Amino acid sequence: MDMATTTPARERTRREIEQQAMALFGSRGYDASSLQDIATAAGCSKATVLYHFNGKPAVLAAVLEPSRIALNELVAAAEEMPAAAAQEFALTRFIDLAVEFRGLINVLQDLLGTLDQYPEFAQLISAGLRLTEILAGGTDDQLEIDLAKFAINGLLGECRHPGERSDAELHTLCDTALRRILRLNP
Amino acid sequence: MDMATTTPARERTRREIEQQAMALFGSRGYDASSLQDIATAAGCSKATVLYHFNGKPAVLAAVLEPSRIALNELVAAAEEMPAAAAQEFALTRFIDLAVEFRGLINVLQDLLGTLDQYPEFAQLISAGLRLTEILAGGTDDQLEIDLAKFAINGLLGECRHPGERSDAELHTLCDTALRRILRLNP
DNA sequence: TTGAAAACTGGCCGATCGGTCAGGATAGTG
DNA sequence: CACTATCCTGACCGATCGGCCAGTTTTCAA
Numbered sequence: 001m002d003m004a005t006t007t008p009a010r011e012r013t014r015r016e017i018e019q020q021a022m023a024l025f026g027s028r029g030y031d032a033s034s035l036q037d038i039a040t041a042a043g044c045s046k047a048t049v050l051y052h053f054n055g056k057p058a059v060l061a062a063v064l065e066p067s068r069i070a071l072n073e074l075v076a077a078a079e080e081m082p083a084a085a086a087q088e089f090a091l092t093r094f095i096d097l098a099v100e101f102r103g104l105i106n107v108l109q110d111l112l113g114t115l116d117q118y119p120e121f122a123q124l125i126s127a128g129l130r131l132t133e134i135l136a137g138g139t140d141d142q143l144e145i146d147l148a149k150f151a152i153n154g155l156l157g158e159c160r161h162p163g164e165r166s167d168a169e170l171h172t173l174c175d176t177a178l179r180r181i182l183r184l185n186p
Numbered sequence: 187m188d189m190a191t192t193t194p195a196r197e198r199t200r201r202e203i204e205q206q207a208m209a210l211f212g213s214r215g216y217d218a219s220s221l222q223d224i225a226t227a228a229g230c231s232k233a234t235v236l237y238h239f240n241g242k243p244a245v246l247a248a249v250l251e252p253s254r255i256a257l258n259e260l261v262a263a264a265e266e267m268p269a270a271a272a273q274e275f276a277l278t279r280f281i282d283l284a285v286e287f288r289g290l291i292n293v294l295q296d297l298l299g300t301l302d303q304y305p306e307f308a309q310l311i312s313a314g315l316r317l318t319e320i321l322a323g324g325t326d327d328q329l330e331i332d333l334a335k336f337a338i339n340g341l342l343g344e345c346r347h348p349g350e351r352s353d354a355e356l357h358t359l360c361d362t363a364l365r366r367i368l369r370l371n372p
Numbered sequence: 373t374t375g376a377a378a379a380c381t382g383g384c385c386g387a388t389c390g391g392t393c394a395g396g397a398t399a400g401t402g
Numbered sequence: 403c404a405c406t407a408t409c410c411t412g413a414c415c416g417a418t419c420g421g422c423c424a425g426t427t428t429t430c431a432a
Contacts, residue, residue, distance in 0.1 A: 009398090009399085009408080009409065009410095010408080010409075013409080013410090028299070029299065031217065031218075032217075032300075034388075034389065034390080035389085035390065035391085036388085036389085036390095044410075044411085045410070045411050045412075046390085046391090046411090047391090047392085047393090047410070047411055047412080047413095048409080048410055048411070050390080050391065050392085051409075051410065051411090052409095055390080055391075056390065056391090106299070109295065112346075113214070113215065113292070114218075143358075143359065143362065146344075146359050147359070147362065147363055147366075149344070150340045150341075150343075150344050150359065150360075150363045151340065151363075153339065153340045153342075153343025153344055154336045154337065154339045154340030154341075154343065154367075155336075155340075156339075156343065157336075157339025157340065157342065157343050158332075158335070158336050158339055160298075172329075173329065173332050173333070173336065174336075176329065176333065177333055177336045177337075177367055180333075180366050180367050180369065181340075181363055181366050181367055183366065195378080195379065195380095195428085195429075196378080196379075199379080199380090220418075220419065220420080221419085221420065221421085222418085222419085222420095230380075230381085231380070231381050231382075232381090232420090232421090233380070233381055233382080233383095233421090233422085233423090234379080234380055234381070236420085236421065236422080237379070237380065237381090238379095241420080241421075242420065242421090
């Protein structure tokens with residue numbers, strides 16, 4: 001039994017499929033990217049994709065996994081802080097995440113209406129809702145909570161169209177916009 | 187020749203198809219609504235839909251037509267005002283439009299990435315771009331223009347999920363958020 | 373009433389989708 | 403070398419998509 005190294009071929013192919021699927025989902029969206037597209041981009045057959053992943057949603061889950069973990073860690077860390085500190089922390093860290101994973105935001109926007117059909121992503125939705133409450137600063141004012149949602153919507157929409165803007169520019173833009181909406185000092 | 191009344195049957199069926207298509211596009215999106223779905227909802231056959239409309243994109247164009255006209259009139263009116271007045275005018279009137287046509291915003295978000303494939307909607311896109319410049323107050327500051335885009339993205343995202351919020355609540359929310367982002371006095 | 377134009381439809385087409393399966397290539401091990 | 407477990411694939415499946423067409427039903431004016 002070999003336990004020092006994982007099987008090389010399996011991992012190599014899996015990662016290649018994941019990376020190409022991430023690129024395709026990001027540029028065309030989930031529904032518009034067929035298994036055949038992913039297989040061709042990864043240099044294998046469609047059957048191979050389904051050999052490594054148990055259906056198309058499993059490919060999506062694998063692609064979304066790193067961002068899911070990062071968002072959960074962010075929310076978990078913020079929930080152990082006082083409200084004001086959590087608000088500031090969530091704002092800066094969430095913008096970092098949105099910029100880092102901006103290619104995947106197309107996917108999320110695509111599936112926001114149908115995400116509830118995939119129970120494996122329920123946790124991602126609840127983390128997003130929790131984030132809005134933290135960003136609203138723990139207030140009871142429903143308008144402020146809605147404004148936080150508004151801000152997140154604007155941020156997601158802004159991160160969808162890639163290319164023209166650098167990471168730094170996008171970061172500055174989102175930071176300014178969120179602070180204006182939430183009335184936070186820079 | 188009868189010119190006082192239009193042929194009743196044709197117009198009646200056409201309008202029924204338009205209305206059902208609008209409802210389906212709004213709730214499920216354009217791609218997820220098949221011609222068969224529209225036909226069933228309208229109480230006719232799929233072939234009838236294609237008898238009245240020259241392909242699925244033509245159905246979309248008909249559904250989007252009222253909002254397209256309204257947006258064009260808004261932009262045209264604003265462009266004949268001084269920058270400050272145009273900004274205030276565009277802000278209030280655009281929120282009115284977004285609330286009125288909120289069901290269709292799902293469609294626009296769905297197709298933003300592929301709208302350029304349909305040349306009949308190029309005018310709609312250019313009107314949207316022109317609106318952001320007007321909302322930015324005619325400034326040269328690129329950050330302010332980007333913030334205006336951010337605001338529109340947030341507004342569109344907010345109008346996507348129907349039901350829970352009343353028109354008045356949605357209107358107040360969008361008005362507050364846009365004025366905060368654009369730093370306009372209420 | 374009647375005949376032609378308008379409105380409508382069932383059935384079919386080619387393409388594409390996600391997914392399955394039996395079997396071929398390949399690689400690591402005794 | 404031979405054997406076996408893993409990796410991989412072509413062929414195929416049922417479903418659904420947008421679209422087309424021949425032919426039937428309805429409408430309405432002469």
